[in-house]
Amino acid sequence: xxxxxxxxxxxxxxxxxxxxxxxxxxxxxxxxxxxxxxxxxxxxxxxxxxxxxxxxxxxxxxxxxxxxxxxxxxxxxxxxxxxxxxxxxxxxxxxxxxxxxxxxxxxxxxxxxxxxxxxxxxxxxxxxxxxxxxxxxxxxxxxxxxxxxxxxxxxxxxxxxxxxxxxxxxxxxxxxxxxxxxxxxxxxxxxxxxxxxxxxxxxxxxxxxxxxxxxxxxxxxxxxxxxxxxxxxxxxxxxxxxxxxxxxxxxxxxxxxxxxxxxxxxxxxxxxxxxxxxxxxxxxxxxxxxxxxxxxxxxxxxxxxxxxxxxxxxxxxxxxxxxxxxxxxxxxxxxxxxxxxxxxxxxxxxxxxxxxxxxxxxxxxxxxxxxxxxxxxxxxxxxxxxxxxxxxxxxxxxxxxxxxxxxxxxxxxxxxxxxxxxxxxxxxxxxxxxxxxxxxxxxxxxxxxxxxxxxxxxxxxxxx
Numbered sequence: 001x002x003x004x005x006x007x008x009x010x011x012x013x014x015x016x017x018x019x020x021x022x023x024x025x026x027x028x029x030x031x032x033x034x035x036x037x038x039x040x041x042x043x044x045x046x047x048x049x050x051x052x053x054x055x056x057x058x059x060x061x062x063x064x065x066x067x068x069x070x071x072x073x074x075x076x077x078x079x080x081x082x083x084x085x086x087x088x089x090x091x092x093x094x095x096x097x098x099x100x101x102x103x104x105x106x107x108x109x110x111x112x113x114x115x116x117x118x119x120x121x122x123x124x125x126x127x128x129x130x131x132x133x134x135x136x137x138x139x140x141x142x143x144x145x146x147x148x149x150x151x152x153x154x155x156x157x158x159x160x161x162x163x164x165x166x167x168x169x170x171x172x173x174x175x176x177x178x179x180x181x182x183x184x185x186x187x188x189x190x191x192x193x194x195x196x197x198x199x200x201x202x203x204x205x206x207x208x209x210x211x212x213x214x215x216x217x218x219x220x221x222x223x224x225x226x227x228x229x230x231x232x233x234x235x236x237x238x239x240x241x242x243x244x245x246x247x248x249x250x251x252x253x254x255x256x257x258x259x260x261x262x263x264x265x266x267x268x269x270x271x272x273x274x275x276x277x278x279x280x281x282x283x284x285x286x287x288x289x290x291x292x293x294x295x296x297x298x299x300x301x302x303x304x305x306x307x308x309x310x311x312x313x314x315x316x317x318x319x320x321x322x323x324x325x326x327x328x329x330x331x332x333x334x335x336x337x338x339x340x341x342x343x344x345x346x347x348x349x350x351x352x353x354x355x356x357x358x359x360x361x362x363x364x365x366x367x368x369x370x371x372x373x374x375x376x377x378x379x380x381x382x383x384x385x386x387x388x389x390x391x392x393x394x395x396x397x398x399x400x401x402x403x404x405x406x407x408x409x410x411x412x413x414x415x416x417x418x419x420x421x422x423x424x425x426x427x428x429x430x431x432x433x434x435x436x437x438x439x440x441x442x443x444x445x446x447x448x449x450x451x452x453x454x455x456x457x458x459x460x461x462x463x464x
Contacts, residue, residue, distance in 0.1 A: 123149030148187035174352025294385030346406035358394025362432035
């Protein structure tokens with residue numbers, strides 16, 4: 001009988017449960033899995049599906065039933081503290097997104113090669129090709145020098161590192177006002193200007209599709225399919241509001257019409273000037289250089305009025321948003337319109353001091369009718385017409401305890417503002433900004449209806 005089997009209180013007949021992993025020295029390496037999920041019912045089901053899969057793998061690898069240590073959480077920084085409590089006798093915390101596929105046997109082989117007594121930060125490394133606004137232009141002299149984990153592949157921290165981070169959070173509250181790209185900000189927090197470890201790349205933590213022949217060498221894989229939970233939502237069940245203003249009627253609006261606007265059944269342009277040639281609708285709200293809160297709330301009120309068709313979904317975008325409506329229709333098949341759903345790319349404000357999350361407007365904000373009903377019924381309103389609409393909505397939703405649901409398929413910035421490896425395994429839904437790009441070329445490359453969305457209605461084998 002080997003050393004690990006002798007030491008393990010869970011061992012039977014020399015077998016090692018998959019969350020009890022042996023190092024080469026025979027030491028027990030216990031792993032706590034943290035599933036990063038969200039409060040929306042679809043994501044709760046996805047997290048539960050992953051939990052059951054991990055348990056099934058456990059049972060298949062041993063002759064008796066054993067309870068894995070699993071936590072399903074939303075706040076990564078809070079999970080450092082909680083997981084360290086649950087994992088007092090553990091060696092690793094493994095963070096998984098709810099749609100990450102995991103092979104426990106292979107993960108066993110990977111983790112046992114690391115000395116659990118040291119501080120380790122493991123993951124699949126990403127890096128920026130150029131300094132980018134979403135990372136506050138960090139490492140502008142050499143952006144590729146700093147690596148951060150692709151959450152889709154899973155990432156792991158050794159318990160010595162988790163314990164130190166827990167103490168750090170308790171002693172020093174998070175300082176950043178805005179949370180924009182959590183994976184980059186987590187890596188910065190751990191690195192601590194060189195005082196902590198850098199990310200250690202692990203080739204077995206992968207973001208290739210699980211059916212790819214190379215996946216046999218991976219401990220984690222991803223699904224490259226567009227999320228699909230049934231028939232895609234029909235295009236005439238999504239009302240689309242495009243926010244614009246007179247000065248952009250001649251350059252931005254034509255881009256919408258030449259690209260994704262062709263995919264829309266119900267679309268209106270809202271401006272400070274009524275131009276019948278487009279046409280645009282003047283909601284009576286003066287144009288502002290920033291914020292646009294007054295205009296957005298006028299759109300919400302109009303959505304519930306008799307002036308527009310009754311639909312289950314509302315999409316609000318900027319006039320320089322680029323979006324794939326077929327992919328959005330597929331994604332919305334996973335959400336229940338009778339629930340208050342607010343969907344897009346989630347940012348955060350003051351999360352370390354009891355702040356709130358919000359859907360950033362540039363990537364597109366999606367609301368179920370029920371969410372709009374609850375928002376307006378609450379009496380929540382703009383404190384000024386030029387207040388930041390997405391942040392005001394975030395405050396309102398937080399007060400209502402309505403969850404803000406994140407999808408990494410929405411993007412507040414341009415494709416070049418994201419790591420190539422991050423976009424490589426995505427089927428993106430949106431990008432934002434025309435700055436220094438050809439927006440029509442970007443749409444045709446990244447968002448035009450193609451192999452990613454062909455046959456979605458007939459596909460059943462790839463459904464979630």
